[in-house]
Amino acid sequence: xxxxxxxxxxxxxxxxxxxxxxxxxxxxxxxxxxxxxxxxxxxxxxxxxxxxxxxxxxxxxxxxxxxxxxxxxxxxxxxxxxxxxxxxxxxxxxxxxxxxxxxxxxxxxxxxxxxxxxxxxxxxxxxxxxxxxxxxxxxxxxxxxxxxxxxxxxxxxxxxxxxxxxxxxxxxxxxxxxxxxxxxxxxxxxxxxxxxxxxxxxxxxxxxxxxxxxxxxxxxxxxxxxxxxxxxxxxxxxxxxxxxx
Numbered sequence: 001x002x003x004x005x006x007x008x009x010x011x012x013x014x015x016x017x018x019x020x021x022x023x024x025x026x027x028x029x030x031x032x033x034x035x036x037x038x039x040x041x042x043x044x045x046x047x048x049x050x051x052x053x054x055x056x057x058x059x060x061x062x063x064x065x066x067x068x069x070x071x072x073x074x075x076x077x078x079x080x081x082x083x084x085x086x087x088x089x090x091x092x093x094x095x096x097x098x099x100x101x102x103x104x105x106x107x108x109x110x111x112x113x114x115x116x117x118x119x120x121x122x123x124x125x126x127x128x129x130x131x132x133x134x135x136x137x138x139x140x141x142x143x144x145x146x147x148x149x150x151x152x153x154x155x156x157x158x159x160x161x162x163x164x165x166x167x168x169x170x171x172x173x174x175x176x177x178x179x180x181x182x183x184x185x186x187x188x189x190x191x192x193x194x195x196x197x198x199x200x201x202x203x204x205x206x207x208x209x210x211x212x213x214x215x216x217x218x219x220x221x222x223x224x225x226x227x228x229x230x231x232x233x234x235x236x237x238x239x240x241x242x243x244x245x
Contacts, residue, residue, distance in 0.1 A: 072163045075154055076215050083147045084208060089235045090140050091205045094132040098236070101126055105209065105236040107216050116217035123210050130198040134186045137197065141180035148177060169207035176200045
């Protein structure tokens, strides 16, 4: 049905164009000038097609890019709502210099977009000192095992294909989960193994913190009501309180 409708439209437009040219010839009695104008129109036709094609391609590309970004932002929102915030709190229990990194994470309502970018850049090089203890590792393994299904669902989403940084973060968490689940006990691990786990914890935590800053920047711009909630449950802010007063 759609194909027939398109064909009918094309035939109608061709017939209309032919009728207009015939009217022009009959009114001005100048077939030569009409043919000259027709050839001029055909000469410019490839240029018109090229310009329209480039413009449409650019518009479609930008629209697809925005749609992919929106889908990825929704996935990131799901990650932090269902898992990320709790995981951040648990990972912080393994960190020795929490106060040192709190300046990058103490997001305020009055922060500008530049403040978010500066915090993100600082987190990329800021030293994170991890000194994990047995109980910390046990609790971390429990939360990772409990939420492993959510990670699988997020990782299987095709929207991540164009977001390598977020995918790398999920893989870093998966690797840490595999490392912890592969060990039955944590009370008899040698220092070399503890140091190895600390490196995995540091890698996962840094990636999560950087994405959390980006997530807060996004919700501040697009979802002010959600931003208010996230401010009140900031895992690094000791004064943050979920109850509105």
